[in-house]
Amino acid sequence: MNAPATHAPVLSTLQLRSSAGLYGADRMVLALDRGLARAGVRSRLLSINNYRMHGQPLHETASAAGHDALLLPCRGRIDLGTVTALAGQISAAGPGAIVHSHDYKSAFYAWLATRAQPAHLVATLHGWVEGTSSLRLYARLELALLRRFDALVAVSADQVARLVDAGVPRSRVHCIDNGIDFPVADANGAAMLRDELGIPGDARVFGAVARLSPEKNLAMLLQAFAPVARQAPGAVLLLVGDGPERGSLERLAEELGLGTQVRFLGSHDHMGAIYALIDCLVLPSLTEGMPLVVLEAMACGIPVMASAVGDIPRLLAHAEHGRLVPAGDRDALQVALAEAASLPRRVDLPARRYAREHHGAQSMAARYLDLYLRLQGKTHDRRAS
Known part of the structure; x- marks a missing residue:
């Protein structure tokens, strides 16, 4: 008797973003999430509630466009309820899930949530804003935190150099160009x-x-x-x-x-x-x-x-x-x-x-998918960092 056919489990990713609007990085996240879904990845877009805003443009736009989107609760600068909610999403995503953060706040929550609920951690660097002393402090803290991630994605050569200078092993730094859903001139x-x-x-x-x-x-x-x-x-x-x-x-x-x-x-x-x-x-x-x-x-x-x-x-x-x-x-x-x-x-x-x-969105998603698949076969060596 032939053995029953087996199928590889569907890759699960959680795209995580703390957003103050709908800007370039937010639109990149939307394009990536959409591209991954088209490629057969089970991808969910998690937005961290911005408690200073009445509306949540990224989550609202994603929901209206048919993304698998969820708004995580957050009632202050640090909310343990956010950590608990994110850990629950990681658990539901299953073994081998990829948690992909897109800003320093989401990276912080992703790192906290995976202390108890292991998952592969990926972060994309969309650029550092350091116009004030507090923003420069956030950038330094983010660099220290990112040394503990499995993979970091830069979108420019300058970012690669800065990550390496900050002590991130070059083997964990990847350069993936941004991609877009092509606008239609009206x-x-x-x-x-x-x-x-x-x-x-x-x-x-x-x-x-x-x-x-x-x-x-x-x-x-x-x-x-x-x-x-x-x-x-x-x-x-x-x-x-x-x-x-x-x-x-x-x-x-x-x-x-x-x-x-x-x-x-x-x-x-x-x-x-x-x-x-x-x-x-x-x-x-x-x-x-x-x-x-x-x-x-x-x-x-x-x-x-x-x-x-x-x-x-x-x-x-x-x-x-x-x-x-x-x-x-x-x-x-x-x-x-x-x-x-x-x-x-x-x-x-x-x-x-x-x-x-x-620079199409689907080409970008394919490059990220290749990175995710390579990470699935590795242990979490960054935990020893």
């Missing part, structure tokens, strides 16, 4: 938005899509754009996103006399209309890893003007109309904006081709 939505904002059809439209926070350096962008706006009255700058600096940026725009040449659109659900409207994406960040907004703009063929930080130079090396400026150099940014304002709209076909060939 010409009709762009026309409606143009009419709504009163932007003339011949205007040169710049767009900054980012969290309005210090590391994005948007105050310098407004200062660099002000003389350009005076010289090119048809130039318009759209700031898409929200964050703690919105009030101060709005006041600065008023002080600079920018009037209707700068528009604050807040968080926007329909990025297809934004990408169909703007002529150039501008990202003057002081620090980045591999920003999804750059990949999205490239996938739409939109020229990108950005600081030469993180892996942005590597991405724009594949663009025809990309423009790098030194981080924090207002004069260089002003010159680049003035030159771009004088040009008609251009489509960056090489950038579009590169982004779509190399």
